[in-house]
Every structure is written in structure tokens, then in C-alpha cells.
Amino acid sequence: MISDTLLSVSPQQQFNGATIRPIAASEIHGIAFYNNKLYALDNRNGYLLEVDPITHNTKVLNSNHWEDFIGVTGLAIADNKLWFTSRYSVYYCNLDDPDFKCELFIRLADRVNGVAIWESSVYVSSQKAGTISVFDRQNAKEITHLDAPGIGIENITIKGEDLWVSDTLEQSVYCLDRATGRQKFSLLTPFECPTGLTFYHDPETDQDILYVSYVNNEPYIRDNPNADPNHELVYRIETFIHPLYFRYYPQDHYALSNGYLVEMTYVEELAPLDPIELKNLEWRMALPAQTHRQKVHKVEPIGLPFTEIIEDGERVAVFKFDTLTEHSRCIFGWKALIEVWGIKYNLTPRDCEKLPEMPPDYGDRYLVDNDNLAMDTDIIKRAAAEAVGRETNLLRKIYNIRNYVYDRLSYGIKPHIDTPDIALRRGVGSCGEYVGVLLALFRLNSIACRTVGRYKCPASALVHNIPLKPDYNHVWLEFYIPGVGWLPMESNPDDIYEGGPYPTRFFMGLAWYHAEMSKGVPFERLMIDGVVLNKQQVSIGNLAINHVQFTILEESSPS
Template sequence: MCPLCLCGSFHPLALEKCILEYILPTKAGRAHSRAIKFAIVGRIAVLLTQKRSPFSLPPMIFDPASLPSHRQTIRPISATALHGIVFQDNKLIAIDAKNGYLYQIALDTGHTTVLNSHRWQEFVGTTGLAIDDQNHLWFTTRENLYCCTLEDFTPKFFTRLPYTANGVAVTGNTIYVTCQRSGQIFIFDRQSGQEITRLYAPGIGIENITIRGEELWLTDTLEQTVYCLDRATGEQLFSMITPFESPTGLAFYRDANSGKDILYVAYAFQEPYIRDNPNSEQVYELSYRPRTFVHPLYFHYDPAKKYTLSNGYLIELSYVEELEPLYNVELKNVEWRIALPLETPRQKIRSVEAVGLPFIEEIEDGQRVAVFKFEQITAKQRHIFGWKVLLEVWGIKYQITPKDCEDLPDLPADFPDRYLIDNDDLAMNTEIILNAAEEATGRETNLLRKVYSIRNYVYDQLSYGIKPHIDTPDIALRRGVGSCGEYVGLLLALCRLNGIACRTVGRYKCPPHPLERNLPLEPDYNHVWMEFYLPSIGWVPMESNPDDIFEGGPYPNRFFMGLAWYHTEIAKDIPFERMLSEGQPVLKTQVPIGDLAINHVQFIILEELAPKD
């Protein structure tokens, strides 16, 4: 029976008819028709698959009043490369660098207009945008900074930088202009046009800028980061990782309901996709298309814990093995152990359930492990078994400086025997690795700077590439090409030889498409990174290879002491997956797990989360 109108049908077409004829004609229904339709059908599908009676539904299963007053993600029609953005009343003003359009978007309706319809040519290539207290528009194009009114948009030249000017912000009589080529923020006096001073720009990419009170806020395209700086000194107060790549602009919006400032960030990048080309022999071909939008950046900075959390997501992560041996095998009294995700400052478990077969949960070295038991495993058996976890994941960026790492205490007593030795084929006694450990750090004594130097040394020596198996660090270093596992192996070896406690972390990254909700997403590969230990501070993450994006540098610090929301932490200090037969470990050289089963990894992004204050 239909749980909406009791029409006597469970059929999806009947549900569709109820929605179209009885719910959508209402005023609230018309306003949010698509969202209501998907939410109701989706909710009913969940209840039916859970074998729950639809009569257990409350009278109203979806409240249109709970929808946000304006669209969370802003996508101006026809926009291809949004950069500078600024809010004016309840409207967003945004510049498209490619076509020169100055968009005005109403936040409540999404209605979009082009303000400079007769002067768009002068705005082609514009990236920076600001509106001052006299309602003048400031913008950067190539090396120049211009000003105009919002009535006729006739550019008035203000100043010229030695290199390309990127972002601009104005407060009172002070103008701030970012410049990637010089790595600086230029500060000008508005009245005289004279340069006052310069501040250091924290990232290596193209940076845009806005002002809030006594703070400067910057986006960086390559760092995938937003920085908060002291406006007077340029000192970095904190930073955060953005949920999408290539942030190109930012602005604060004062929400009338909550009275709080919401930080919105613009993004622009090229998205690969499969194009249907009927004129080609190969009908389907790889192509690229522009993607650009504006999305809120939620964050919480904890000065005591020295990290910032940013946009989180509730995800469903499933790890399932499909038992299908490749050859005749017989194992008796088998324990198949699969680690469960961890609880960390950026990752929280809401629920865990078994898939296929039940498991018992054990604690191994402080970590939760799912243990599946089989009386025997033979080539003729077929099973699926694993776990499904509802998981909160967040972006995290640690705010630790070399000054924080002066005069650190000694490592805990048990750490040297666990995290300074060669316990994973790290080739730490080979000449090439011993020489590399010395060369990577030189005379540096500060622990944090040593780790940073080792990272950059490894990036200088290796380029990313995947092989069927992982070689030891000495072989990878000679070859000059490594997978994420080989990057980690070399990083571990060099850090441990320099007295830095470190360990491997993994295991998977969710495909980074946070706007693709309630769809199964499958990663192409597994992934590992590392953590290093700072006495009195704790374990700090560092990615393996993703920041190695330029041959010879400079390298972004995006994932140096930081992780994006899509990293899932599953195993530290213990194997992710292993087997015991009759109480004895089953070695890879005897029966590799990959010869017994096919692993299936699936992510479903359910909703976006904002960190609590």
C-alpha cells in the first residue's frame, strides 16, 4: 500500500503518480519539486529494502521548510572559469576569467544576469574582484589593477605590478594585491597609489584574497588550501584544506538567520569525461570540459590541538571479499582478519555491520579487527564476506611550526624498537639508503624541518609510476620511479635513519566527487601514506606522492601535515588483512590473499557535514 496516500500500491509508478498529483501541486511542493520527489522515493526504497512497514512512517516524511533558503552550491549558467567573488546584499557578484562576464546571482532564486554586457571585453582574463565602501569595483587583469563604477564599468587604471596580478581586496584606503610570480602580497595606498609594503604569500599557486576584520583570507589553486593571515603582519594564523581541487576565489556572506559569516569558495578546473563522438572510429573518447561553481567552506580551528577541520562527509564504506580461488587449495580452521576503520581526530565511526557472513570483533594493538572464521577453504567454495561502515570523514590540516618543535622531549621508551627499526624490508642497511639519509637532511637539527627536507628530497629523486609489485627503497631510488607504497618505503627508511619515528597508514581514498551523492563510487587503487611522531604533540600525517606534481619542484604543502576528506584511515601498526590457518599465519609466499578472493571496495557519499564549534 502506498505510504503517502494509501492508494493501495507499492509500485514505483504509483508512488510517482501520488507525488505528481497530490504533493507537487502544493505551493511548497512546486518550490522544491525535484528534491521532494527524490527524497520521498529514496526514503521509501530504503524502508522497503530494510523490510520495514511503510505504515511506520511519520505523517510527514519530508519537510520542505527544512530545505536551505538558497542553493548551497552556486552554479551560474554559462560560467566556465569563476575566480574573484564578492557578496553584495543578498547577491553574489562573480567574474568569469575566460569570457569576461561579471555575473550577478540572486542567492534565494539563483537568477543570474550579466552586469557588464556592453563592456565584457575589458574583463577577459580578470581573476581578482573587490567592491569598496564607496561601491566601486576593483579588478585585476594581467599585470594591471583597475577601478570602475557599477554603473558604466569603464576601467580606470590604478597601478601596474611587475608580474601578473591575481587577487585584490580593499578595505578603507588600503588595497591588497596578490602575485603568484613574486610570491608576495602587494599593499598600496588608495589615495596616493604608492606601494606601502609587501607581505609573504604562503602558497605556490595562484592566490585570490578577501578581508574579514583584521584578517586576510587567501585561496591557493595548487595548495587546495585556504589561509587565514594576520592583516598587519602577514603571519599565518591557520589554514584548511578545501573539499574540491583548484579554489580560485573566496568571500564571506553574513547569513541573516544565524548572524554568522559563511565562507564561500569558488572553484574552476577541467573535468575529464567520456565523450560520445559519432564521427570518430572510436565512438567513445576521452575529453575535458570546464567545471566551475561556488560552495561553502565549513571549518573549525582548534588552537589547543593545533589543527583545523574542514568540510566533512558522511560516507558508507564497504569492503567485501569474493571467495574465488584460482587453483586447488585446502586450508583448515581459517581466521580471515580484516581491519576496521579507525577513530581519529578527523574520522568517526557511526556504525559497523557485517556483509555476507557474520564476524566477531577483536582488538589488535588497540585497533578493531573483523574476524571471519571458516572450518575450511577449498577451491570449490564461493562466499562473499566483509564489512560496511558508516563513517564521518573530514579534511584536516595541522598548524605546527618549526618553533613548536624546538627542545622536544625524547621518544616514549617503546618507540625506538617499533618505529626506528627496519621491520618492513626498508633496506636501511644498504649504502645507497644510508647515503640518501645523510644527504636529505644535511646539517638540519629541527625535527619538523628534517621531515620536510626528507619529503622534498624523495620528491626530487622519484617520479610517480605503478608496478605490479612493490620494490624495496634501494631499488626504487636507483630506478627513480615509484608507486605510493615505494614513496612511503623510502620516506620511512630516511626518516627512521634520522631518528624520526614514523609508520605506514592506509588504505583507500574515496573518489573525490563530493557532489555525487547516493551513488556507488569505486576507487581504482588502494593507497598508503605515512605519519611521523612529534614528541609532546603526537602523530601527524604526511601524504606519499600526491604533492609531487612538478619535476624538481616547487612542491605544494597541501598534504604535509594534512589530509583531505576522502582519505579513509583503516590500519596503523597492524596488517590491513591477513589469514591464519590452524593458528599459524598464512604467508604471501604460500597462498596470497589475492589468489583466493577478489576484493570489492565501494563508497557512497550520503551527505555533507559541518564541524561543530
């Protein structure tokens, strides 16, 4: 049984929260704890590494047999036997055998990726087959097979009655029922491309801590003395092992994973481009929102004081200017201390069969064309009908619409946002244009939805106390499921393959680096005497330059 309490401990309690970086490792695929030692497979070099998790002291155990381990992925250790997968086969050998004399356990028709041992059963994952097969350990006969939860290369481990699966493309770890394969919940990992996972039992705290390995391409500036100019942008492979902290809330259908305490600043630098004179101006800015995955500790003004008001239950900062002209110069904004976590909801179509009615006022707010959504055009009406077909289940309709839009749009940034009919006809859109098309198709199918955002912290989770500046703003959306509430969905980042299959990591999920602003209200707007100024009257972009900055202070466990 999975408890609804925290299964992991705070970063300070174990190994001082250190990221484990095995010395000389190139690409770690497959990890396992055994007798308080960490074992890791470096499949690029063919090394079987033994790592002290505290000092990171690293040994190569297969010094004379490393060629046999090149390309090896899955790793499991049970009863002093080392199990691993290589290409189409599963092998095992004695862990203390210096010659690593391996025996073939089974050879399969499809390439295999991960392996886990539980008593008399051997679990083997295969991305090609899309399954996790279960074999009898004594005779290698297949007992059953389970559907793999994601679409990427999956590695596996077992703890008690639970089968845990990491997926490289889904950026996720899944907790499945070991016997049936039923998904209990899933977790977003704080880094991309998880390649292995294992549990460590801390005898001092009697807690089980989940560790995940990662392999990524890291951009960096190389100083090349033979080139002119001497600085070059290149990529290098980065690999490490990091604890995955989490908490599951079964009654609310979601799980939180690794978070960070972040200082965010949003500042406008007043520098009008055109002659202008505005009197008694109110400049309103939305403030960070309090949500399941985001906790606001404090907010304070920068440059000028503001008064805080509540609009539709959301916090908004109001800056007042007696007179603003083209000669006015100042900076003003806010600084917020927020705690952000990864969140992933676990809902199935069966959970959405018998739903209560939507709140009566939601139809007028979230089912109408109130943002140039071109819902009355033929191309959008036709797309709304084609996307869902005869589907009646709410969650399946949402999923079908998402995939329909992904099939017809490719990501691209432009200086302005076109309406959904133009974006759909062109076949290329920015995050805002993806959102526009999704909103239009959802609303025409009576699915309440809204735009949310506004920025993403640069995803440099291991870089602390250094200011980080995002290159762009960002928007995504939320859809409403009666009886459950508002659920997030990224607009375009899951559209990674032309024609799919598409991962679902950000379908009902958000990574830790999303910063959520007040919802249901504009992020910024100008008002005079209670009247909102539109873009034709005055454009905020022509009045000021915005400055956005994030500083990651420390890692946070969702306890």
C-alpha cells in the first residue's frame, strides 16, 4: 500500500542532499543500491561502477571485462547476483566474481531496456514492445506482461508491492501495482531524461529514499585557443544521480515532486517610445498565485511602493502615477519569495464518467470567445468537430483535442500572435498560438478552459544563488473538470515528434520551473478613472521594458 504521507525525507537528512556524480562516468544507465553501496552502469565506457554515496569515491569493478558491458542499460542486484540487459538479452553473473562470467537468462525478439528482480520473478521492460514482461526466474518462462506506462526508454525497480518505472521521454517516474500494472501515481522528475532508479534504505532514519540517474546534453562555452574568436558554443554529456523527493495526495489525485525556493523579480523600466501624457494612471500587475504546487512566502515592492488589491480572489499590485510623460524614467515592480514543486495529476477517463454540473457562471466566462479565438470561423468549427469525433468522455475529449492540435501545428516563434484560424491554416505556432487553438477547440466542445502563465525559471536546478534570466515569457492553459477543479496542461512542449507519439508528462502536470501568476485576471493593464486602456490607446510595450529574474536559493522537499 502507498501511504498518503511523505515517502522521502528532507534533503538535509540524507547524504546532506548531495547530488552524486560518479567520477569519470560518461552516461549512467541503470543504478542499484546493495549493501549500502551504489552500483551504476556507464554504458558508454562499459564500466560497472561501485560508488560510495557519501564520498563519491568510485571504483571500476570490471576492469578487464569492460567491453562486454558497453551498451548495457538495465541493472538489478539480488542475492549477490548482478542482472543486466544488453540489446535483446538479459544476463546475470555473481557480483563477487572477478571474471564476470555471465550467463544468458533469456533472449527476446525486441530490444530490452530495464530489469528488476522480485523473489522468483524477473521483470524486463522493452520500449520496442511497449511492455514490461514478467518471467519465472527458474525456467525463464513468461508469466505475464504489463503495459508500459510511457513512450520512452524505461528502466525499472521494485519496492514491496510496487513496480517503479523511469521514462526518458516522459521525464517521469511511475508507481505501478507490481501484480496488475495499474498506475497508482506518477511524478515529474526535476531534470530531463531519467535513465535509471533505485531505492536506498537509510538505517538511521528508517526511510526509503528514491534515487534517479540522468543523462543530458549540457551546453557550455569552450575556450579554444586555436580558434578566433576563441570562445565556442559546444555540448557535452552530463550525467549524475539525484534523490527524487515526493508526496502523494490520493484524495486530491495529485503528487508533488522536487521543488525549489526561488526569488523572482518582475520590474518595468519606464522608457516611453512616443510622445504621451497620462494623468491619474493606475498600472496594475498580477502577483504570484497560491496553488497546490506553488507557495508564496512574501512579496515586496521594487523601485516604487504599491497597494495590493484582490480581484476575483487573486492578488494584484497597483502602482499609481499622477502624471506620466515621454520624459518619465523610473523602475517599479515586485520581488517575491516563492516555493515551487513539480505536480502531476492522476486521473483516468473512468474518474470522469459521472461528473457534477459546471458552476453556472463558468459558461459566460470560460466557454465564450472573449480573446479573439475565431470560434465563428469555418476552419475552427470544423477542427473542433474533427478533433473529438464521437467521443463523449470529458478527459478523452481533452486528450484527443491536444493530439489533434499537435498533429497539425509545429512550434515556431514570431513577433506577434495570430488568431487560431490563421495559426491552424499556417501550421506553425508559438506557445500563445497553441494556447489559442486549444482554447477555441475546447470551448466549442463545452470544455471550460483559460490561459495561465506567465514565466518559466531557467531549468538550472543545480545552479543556486546566481541570477537567471528567462529569454521569453510563456503561457499554458488550464481546463476544468467538475468535481475536481482546474488542471494544468502545457501548450506545446510535449509536441516533440512530427506525428507522435506524444508524451503526456505535461498533460495534467507542470514542472517545478513554472511560475504561476494570479489567474483569471490580466497580467498587466493600465487604467484611468476605472477605465481600462486598450492597446490602440496605449501599448505597455511602448511605455516600458520589462526585466525578469529568478534566483534559485535551495532545494525543497514537498513535506
